[in-house]
Amino acid sequence: MTKNSDLKSTARSLPISLLRARETVMAPVRDMLNGIHLSEQKWRVLRVLDELGEVEQSIIAKEACLLLPSLTRILRSMEADGQVSRRQDSQDKRRTLVQITEQGRQILAENMSTSQEIYQKIEAQMGREKLESLLDLLEDLQAVRV
Amino acid sequence: MTKNSDLKSTARSLPISLLRARETVMAPVRDMLNGIHLSEQKWRVLRVLDELGEVEQSIIAKEACLLLPSLTRILRSMEADGQVSRRQDSQDKRRTLVQITEQGRQILAENMSTSQEIYQKIEAQMGREKLESLLDLLEDLQAVRV
DNA sequence: TATTGTTATACTCTATAACTATA
DNA sequence: TATAGTTATAGAGTATAACAATA
Numbered sequence: 001m002t003k004n005s006d007l008k009s010t011a012r013s014l015p016i017s018l019l020r021a022r023e024t025v026m027a028p029v030r031d032m033l034n035g036i037h038l039s040e041q042k043w044r045v046l047r048v049l050d051e052l053g054e055v056e057q058s059i060i061a062k063e064a065c066l067l068l069p070s071l072t073r074i075l076r077s078m079e080a081d082g083q084v085s086r087r088q089d090s091q092d093k094r095r096t097l098v099q100i101t102e103q104g105r106q107i108l109a110e111n112m113s114t115s116q117e118i119y120q121k122i123e124a125q126m127g128r129e130k131l132e133s134l135l136d137l138l139e140d141l142q143a144v145r146v
Numbered sequence: 147m148t149k150n151s152d153l154k155s156t157a158r159s160l161p162i163s164l165l166r167a168r169e170t171v172m173a174p175v176r177d178m179l180n181g182i183h184l185s186e187q188k189w190r191v192l193r194v195l196d197e198l199g200e201v202e203q204s205i206i207a208k209e210a211c212l213l214l215p216s217l218t219r220i221l222r223s224m225e226a227d228g229q230v231s232r233r234q235d236s237q238d239k240r241r242t243l244v245q246i247t248e249q250g251r252q253i254l255a256e257n258m259s260t261s262q263e264i265y266q267k268i269e270a271q272m273g274r275e276k277l278e279s280l281l282d283l284l285e286d287l288q289a290v291r292v
Numbered sequence: 293t294a295t296t297g298t299t300a301t302a303c304t305c306t307a308t309a310a311c312t313a314t315a
Numbered sequence: 316t317a318t319a320g321t322t323a324t325a326g327a328g329t330a331t332a333a334c335a336a337t338a
Contacts, residue, residue: 004196005254007261010209014171014265016190017284022164023211028292029161039327044165047156057297063156065169070328072298094296094337112153118292119160125290130283137272137280138163144271146174146264180330185304203320216305218321240314240319 014141028118032111041066041074042083049084049100050108056095083107160287174264178257187212187220188229195230195246196254202241229253 010016026040033043044064052059061071075098078084083104089095123131156162172186179189190210198205207217221244224230229250235241269277 004199005251005258007193007196007254007258008265010190010193010197011285012281013193014268014281015168015175015186016193016210017281017288018164018168018171019190019211021284021287022161022168024288024290024292025160025164040161041328044162047153047159047162050153051156058295064162065165067329067331068297069299069330073328092296092338096297108153115153119154121292122160122287122290126283126286130286133279134283134287135158135160135163137276137283138167139157140272140276141167141268141280142163142170144170144268146170146267187305204318213306213308214320215307215322219305235319238315238319242320 025118025122028121029115032114032118036107036111038107039074041070042078045071045074045078046083046100046104046108049098050105054097054099056089056097060098078104171264171268174267175261178260178264182253182257184253185220187216188224191217191220191224192229192246192250192254195244196251200243200245202235202243206244224250 007013029043030040033040038046041064044066045060048060048063049055052063057068057071057075060066060075061068064071066074075084075086079086082101084098085101086096086098089097126134153159175189176186179186184192187210190212191206194206194209195201198209203214203217203221206212206221207214210217212220221230221232225232228247230244231247232242232244235243272280
């Protein structure tokens with residue numbers, strides 16, 4: 001008797017496997033973020049802005065995997081908390097340009113070492129080469145046109 | 147002038163990279179699920195139950211990356227829709243045993259081909275070997291103790 | 293007409309604590 | 316005392332559509 005529907009095992013399902021792997025990594029990251037009362041989403045926005053400099057919201061939404069309506073609310077809150085600043089684009093007045101503030105950068109700086117420790121703990125167990133391969137393959141997967 | 151806080155680029159951040167990769171894969175999966183009015187979470191529950199047979203809720207929660215309070219609500223809805231059935235464990239009456247119904251299996255069967263097409267489209271672009279490596283590495287990462 | 297971003301709304305999930313029943 | 320699961324609750328994100336301003 002077949003127990004299941006002959007689907008690929010969940011361990012070989014990309015969506016499920018990516019989620020489980022992410023949950024493993026996020027567990028300690030969440031502990032860190034809880035300690036500074038910052039949501040995962042806001043952390044991603046800070047990371048993206050730190051990397052890209054001043055950018056419009058659509059770019060942030062894409063890079064941080066957030067929908068624009070969610071981002072609108074998140075940025076309003078982050079602006080009120082002084083972590084980002086916003087200004088209208090003078091060339092195209094539909095656009096809002098957003099950048100990280102010194103205070104936002106400070107949050108990243110203060111948590112960089114914890115963040116690195118988590119990464120190194122994973123690297124120590126998986127091996128540097130495997131972890132680099134994984135990151136390469138994840139970049140490849142992101143580039144796929146589905 | 148340094149633009150950023152000297153953090154690893156977001157493309158080399160495991161949490162962000164795993165999320166972006168997952169969003170890429172989930173885009174067409176979400177289209178599929180929207181078509182049958184099933185949430186991602188319910189889909190994962192069906193996949194897990196199909197694979198594991200009759201199991202208690204804590205196991206489902208762990209395998210499908212859901213918290214027990216979320217799962218309680220989700221299973222209540224799925225039971226009402228006839229996709230899963232529940233019964234009390236006769237040995238340990240604290241436990242509830244859950245299994246997928248024929249109707250639940252039918253949902254998986256009806257969407258197996260779409261699911262496979264998505265996978266094959268990714269495989270065609272990444273290459274079988276790379277995709278297999280990625281799944282192997284994701285399993286390794288899940289096993290890390292953080 | 294198309295695009296950027298906001299607002300509105302309904303729904304769902306998350307997270308935590310308190311609780312019940314059972315072990 | 317500890318565990319499995321439920322309930323309650325607050326908060327936040329998701330998703331869609333409708334809208335305003337601008338191009």
